[in-house]
Amino acid sequence: MRRRTFLGTVGSGSALGLAGCLTRDGEGDENGGNGGDGGSEGDGTLTVVTYESMIDTEDSAGPWLKEAFEDEFDAELEWEQLPDGGINHYIQRADRDAGIDADVYLGLNVDDLVRVDDQLEDGALFRELDRDRLERADRVRDEFALGDPHGRTLTYDMGYISLVYDENEVAEPASLEDLTEPEYENTLLAQNAQKADSGQAFLLWTIDAFGEDGYLDYWQRLEDNGVRVLDGWTESYSGAYMEGERPMVVSYSTDQVYTNRFDYDFSRHQVAFPNEQGYANPEGMAIFEDAGDVDLAYDFFDFVLSSEAQAEIATRNVQFPAVADEHVDLDEEFDEYAHRPSEMVSFDYDGLRGNLDGWVEDWAREFAGQ
Known part of the structure; x- marks a missing residue:
């Protein structure tokens, strides 16, 4: 799992007690034996x-x-x-x-x-x-x-993958196709689909939107419009986006929870769901x-x-x-x-089986590290 890290020191945010009393469901001994289900006896x-x-x-x-x-x-x-x-x-x-x-x-x-x-x-x-x-x-x-x-x-x-943007610099994109328009030239930060879960999820979102035969053409249009692909979420969000290098980044729809917690400027942390969708993770x-x-x-x-x-x-x-x-x-x-999209997009197990590695490798040959 390659995902976000905290942007600062975070408090609990809740005054919750410990979990209610649970009991063992298995038939093992009091030291955690596995009741004959094939595992070795545990040591607690x-x-x-x-x-x-x-x-x-x-x-x-x-x-x-x-x-x-x-x-x-x-x-x-x-x-x-x-x-x-x-x-x-x-x-x-x-x-x-x-x-x-x-x-x-x-x-x-x-x-x-x-x-x-x-x-x-x-x-x-x-x-x-x-x-x-x-x-x-x-x-x-x-x-x-x-x-x-x-x-x-x-x-x-x-989690839901979405876009986070600075409304002082760009308008909310209504669709993924909008990101290829001149209005969004040199605005988008994304992550490497080989190295970051957010990057892979965004790639899969584009495959869902443009099809197996069309997603590489879409990414070529993104590249022509100046998309910048960094290795991970931390480099793109905590680094380039927070430092003001670009006004839009592939991120999570819960990012305003951070914004509120650390008293950031909400105008720079607006959440966008292109096509009213978010990719489910x-x-x-x-x-x-x-x-x-x-x-x-x-x-x-x-x-x-x-x-x-x-x-x-x-x-x-x-x-x-x-x-x-x-x-x-x-x-x-x-x-x-914490915002939820109107529509949850995702590939299920059967949709990814036999396809995932090929999709990512084909993308990486052309666009990784742009």
Whole structure:
């Protein structure tokens, strides 16, 4: 997962208590044995792999989750930062039968699952979830599911890719096609689809809009109009956009939550949904096939979907909760400044399978690093 980092020190933004009491659903022993489901006996420690911004500061979601989970269970939660290479690191280890010393992956996208199944066998690397062992799985919105045909994931939050622009310099673009017009020459910052989730999501949005046979022509028009492609979200937003180098950037529809939190100028942080759309980027969690404590992993999943944890993840990770509204209570400021598009655009698992790598590689040959 390659995504945003905080722009500054962030407070909790909520006065929430710890998660309600949970009980183990599995049949393992009190030390976390897996009840004969194929895993080894656990030692009361859960190792969770996740991306940097989940755990990089004390105000990130990770430290709160660790403290609250450990207070609720007789267990220890250890965070492990996602290595360079992301999901490919674990694909390569599985391909070599090298073993994986982690229990849970927090931060999966649909494209990660596609790459797993394209490079390993279908349904590989992660366990199919037994939803009967999850008290809160049904809280997740159906439209936020990752669509994994092998049932390995649960969504824990949702983001929408949008445009953020400075209304003092440019007008709101009504469509993606508008971005190729002279009015928007040398205005847009985007991210590398090979290196940033936001960049890949924006690329997929253009493929949805212009088709497999038309998206490269569209990107040629963007390039002719001066689009600038930087490696990641941090370089394009925290760097070039915040430094005033360009008046528009591919980003997230929750960015005004940051704007309000840090008292930035709202006129420079307007959210645009071209074609009244935003590209959906759900994030999921899965249990590694060789997890040492499967029961504890299921406990963690239910905990993450609790009302308190969902509110804290949304506030601290600045993404939408995965669960339906009745299962989470967000503060009024989050609801006011976190914007949802009228239409959610996305490619599902079947749409990406066998296509994703080719689309990205074809794009990168022509436009990466422009």
